[in-house]
Structure formats: C-alpha cells, structure tokens
Amino acid sequence: MTRNNQNYDSGCPIAYGLSIFGDQWSLLIIRDLAIKGVRTYGELLNGWEQISTNILAQRLKHLEDRGLLTKERDPENWRSFVYQLTEKGRDLAPVIAEIVLWSGKHNTAEHAMTETVDKVRGNRKQFEDRIRNGERP
C-alpha cells in the first residue's frame, strides 16, 4: 500500500482517513489553514516546520483533489492564490482537537507549545466552531 496506490482500499474508516491525511505534512498544512489563519502558498512554505516547496505543491494538489481544500485567485492580489479549507477539511477540527489534547497530556518536553493545548482544554466547542466557520485568528 503506497500513498498513490488509490486502488488499494481495505474499506476501514481509519485506512480511508490515512489515505488522505496519513503523512507527515497534510495535517500541518490543514492546521495552518484552520487555526493559524494562513492562506497563501508562501505563508505555508514559511511555516514552523519548513516543508520543501515541491512537497508542499504535491500535498496541496492531493488535498485539493480529495476535496479538503480549494485554490482560487486572490481577488485583492491577482498574482496570488488563496487556499481555503472546504467543509470536508474543516470537519477535521475534532481530529485536530483530539490530537492536541493527546499531545498536551503526553508531550512533556520543555519547549512544548501549550497555547493551543490550553485553548482546546479551555473551550473545545469554541475551538471547533471557529474552524467550522472558517474564522481567522
């Protein structure tokens, strides 16, 4: 089973999810779009984790093909494109919330960012609703 072997599908819901976002980068891209208010290719490229440009382009294409995000011209800056999550993409909010809570409990590293963890712990519904409504920080 490789990422691009789209023929292989056990039918398992976990496997379905992984075939779409089960890699090192997809959920970080979705995080940037969902909770960091990022919208352009350049902003995604300069995120916290330094994805390489060809991989970013590939993943954006993949996520667009699978219906998690859309790409369109920025009406206010015609040479730029705006990436936005679709409902299918925004529906990952609860998955993201649970990963955040899990990491908040189990990552004991000194430099762990607790801001997001606190936000989800403090008001999980608000955290998810803001993503569902496409609100930017």
Added chain:
Amino acid sequence: MTRNNQNYDSGCPIAYGLSIFGDQWSLLIIRDLAIKGVRTYGELLNGWEQISTNILAQRLKHLEDRGLLTKERDPENWRSFVYQLTEKGRDLAPVIAEIVLWSGKHNTAEHAMTETVDKVRGNRKQFEDRIRNGERP
C-alpha cells in the same frame, strides 16, 4: 523534517503527534491492537492492509520506544510475544473515534465498512471506554 530527525521539533502539539503516529501504518497497528483484539506479530502481519514484515518490525519498535505499546513473552506460549497498548497508546481512542466519524461522513465508497462507524456513532463513550480498559472484542 524526516521521521527519524528527532531533533527537529517545532513544539506544536500536532507536530508532536505526527512525529509519533504520522505515517501510513502506525494508526492501523494501533487500531488492530485497540479494537480488533489482535495481540501478536503474526496477527498484525496478516491484517487487512498487508503491511510488509520489515516495516511492521520497525514501526513496532518505534511505537514501543515512544511508549505507546509494550512487548512481552506470551506466558501461555513461550515462543510468541504479546503486544499491548500502554495508557499512552490507549489514550489515542478519541483520535481514532474522530477519524472514524470523519470517514463515516466523507467516505462515500460502496465498500466502506460501516460497522465501526455505526459503533462509534451509536455509543462513542462505550467505544472509547472499551479501548481505555483494554477490553478485547
């Protein structure tokens, strides 16, 4: 950022989670241990998605190193080993539940397995509690 580049860590809770289970196989292994009642290497090898043996060994080692599962001799069959999720591993139950719900909503394929989806929709707390308590089906 590669899987084995353990030095690179943005501190983000999503990135932390992905550094542990952000690949194509880890969550399927955890699924087998958590909800399919699988316990041995051989059973994991013959799962629905046909992981190759070297990758399985590698991932089990990784998950053991990161504290998500334990490996010990089967007291009733001394030539076999039993793999079991730790609390850290079982704490992924809500993540799994949310992925199942997401896939249940968005995977419209004919052959999608709905059994697990129905189980989580029907009684999510029971689904998670059974994993938390390490109950087998």
Added chain:
DNA sequence: TTATCAACTTGCTTTTTGCAAGTTCATTTT
C-alpha cells in the same frame, strides 16, 4: 523596461518503503 514577487517546476541526491528470501529459537512430530 527592468526588477521583484508569488507560485510553482525540474533535476538530482538521500531516505524510506516494499518485496522476497533467509535466520533464530522454541515447540511439535516422527
């Protein structure tokens, strides 16, 4: 009209994955 910026694409190297065959050690069979 030249320079710059945003969004990629291309070519190449390194790393990871996948496949098949082989190894080790504990039991079971003969």
Added chain:
DNA sequence: AAAATGAACTTGCAAAAAGCAAGTTGATAA
C-alpha cells in the same frame, strides 16, 4: 533424538517518496 514446523524477526536489493537547490512563469512595482 532428529527432523519438521511455527513465530518472530533480519537482510539485501529494487522502487518509491522526500528533501534540496536552482530554474521557470506570469503578474505587478519601480
């Protein structure tokens, strides 16, 4: 007691994916 089997891996090699750096394209700004 010796040979066969079963469980859990390990090893070697080919294929795929990721990462890096430089180059391309098309829209604005100088």
